[in-house]
Amino acid sequence: MAAKGNDTAEEHSVMVTNCAAEQLHQVQELVGMLTDAQYVHRPEGASSIAGHVRHCVDHYTAILAGIDSGTVEYDRRVRGTALEKDRSVALDRLGEVRSEVRGLAARPLDRPVEVISVVDSDGSLAATRSTAGRELLFVSHHTVHHIAVMVPMARTLGVRVPERFGYAPATLACLR
Numbered sequence: 001m002a003a004k005g006n007d008t009a010e011e012h013s014v015m016v017t018n019c020a021a022e023q024l025h026q027v028q029e030l031v032g033m034l035t036d037a038q039y040v041h042r043p044e045g046a047s048s049i050a051g052h053v054r055h056c057v058d059h060y061t062a063i064l065a066g067i068d069s070g071t072v073e074y075d076r077r078v079r080g081t082a083l084e085k086d087r088s089v090a091l092d093r094l095g096e097v098r099s100e101v102r103g104l105a106a107r108p109l110d111r112p113v114e115v116i117s118v119v120d121s122d123g124s125l126a127a128t129r130s131t132a133g134r135e136l137l138f139v140s141h142h143t144v145h146h147i148a149v150m151v152p153m154a155r156t157l158g159v160r161v162p163e164r165f166g167y168a169p170a171t172l173a174c175l176r
Contacts, residue, residue, distance in 0.1 A: 009108050009109075009110060010106075010108075012109065012110075012133065013104065013105050013106070013107060013108065013109045013133065014105045016104075016109055016133050016136050016137055016140075017101055017102055017104045017105040017109075017136070018105070019137065019140050019169060020060070020101045020136050020137075020139065020140040020143075021098050021101045021102050022169075023056075023140045023143040023144055023147070024056075024060065024094055024097060024098040024101060024143070025098060026147055026165065026166060027053060027056055027094055027143065027146075027147060027150075028091060028094040028095065028098065029165075030049075030147065030150055030151070030154060030161065030165070030166075031049070031053060031087060031090050031091055031094065032091060033154065033159050033160075033161065034049065034087065034154060034157075034159060035087075036086075036087050038154065038157045038159065039053075039087040039090070040084075040085060040087075041157060043153065043156075046153075048084075049150045049153055049154060050083075050084045050085065050087075050090065051079075051084060052146045052149060052150050053083065053084070053090050053094070053150075054077075054079070054081060054083050054084040054090075055077070055146060056139075056142070056143045056146050057083060057090075057093055057094065057097055058074070058077040058078075059074055059139045059142055059143070060097045060100075060101065060139055060143075061097065062074045062076065062139075063132070063135045063136055063139050064097070064100050064101070064104075066113050066115075066132070066135065067104065067107070067109075067111065067113065067132045070111075070112070070113055070114060071113065071114050071115075071116060072113050072114070072115045072116070072130070072135055073115075073116045073117075074115070074117065075116075075117060075118045101136070104132075104136070107132075109131065109132045109133030109136060110131050110132070110133060111131060111132045112129060112130070112131055112132075113129075113130055113131060113132050113135060114127050114128070114129060114130075115127065115128050115129075115130050115135065141168065144166065144167075144168045144169075147165075147166035148166050148167075148168075150166070151165055151166045
């Protein structure tokens with residue numbers, strides 16, 4: 001459904017949350033296709049699929065927290081958690097986050113948030129203004145990018161991933 005000038009804020013919230021929840025669902029599906037060993041396999045010089053999953057979950061967790069606090073900090077992440085080591089923990093957490101994201105559909109996403117970002121290797125920070133909806137769309141599209149990285153990794157491990165799995169919504173619309 002295309003956004004139109006007469007769409008309500010509620011309709012926009014539903015569209016945005018559906019988009020985000022769909023990306024989480026695809027990550028969950030991909031993780032479900034893997035064995036425990038494939039999930040944590042780390043190719044030389046690259047991150048594991050588990051690392052990409054943790055990164056995506058961290059971003060969703062940051063926006064979920066930021067909607068209530070008014071501050072989003074994507075760079076506050078903890079690496080090496082159980083989610084990154086245990087596929088069943090990842091599947092459970094993806095389901096929880098997806099449920100939380102779906103719950104946002106009833107909330108106005110035009111609420112302002114401040115995004116705090118590390119902008120230099122010395123730890124310098126910058127703050128920018130945004131909205132909860134814009135940031136949820138960013139995280140959704142960021143997740144598509146990570147799925148696009150994880151899918152070829154899974155295929156090299158022998159996983160049969162559907163052909164158009166992990167495509168961006170805009171790409172799928174173009175292919176229609």
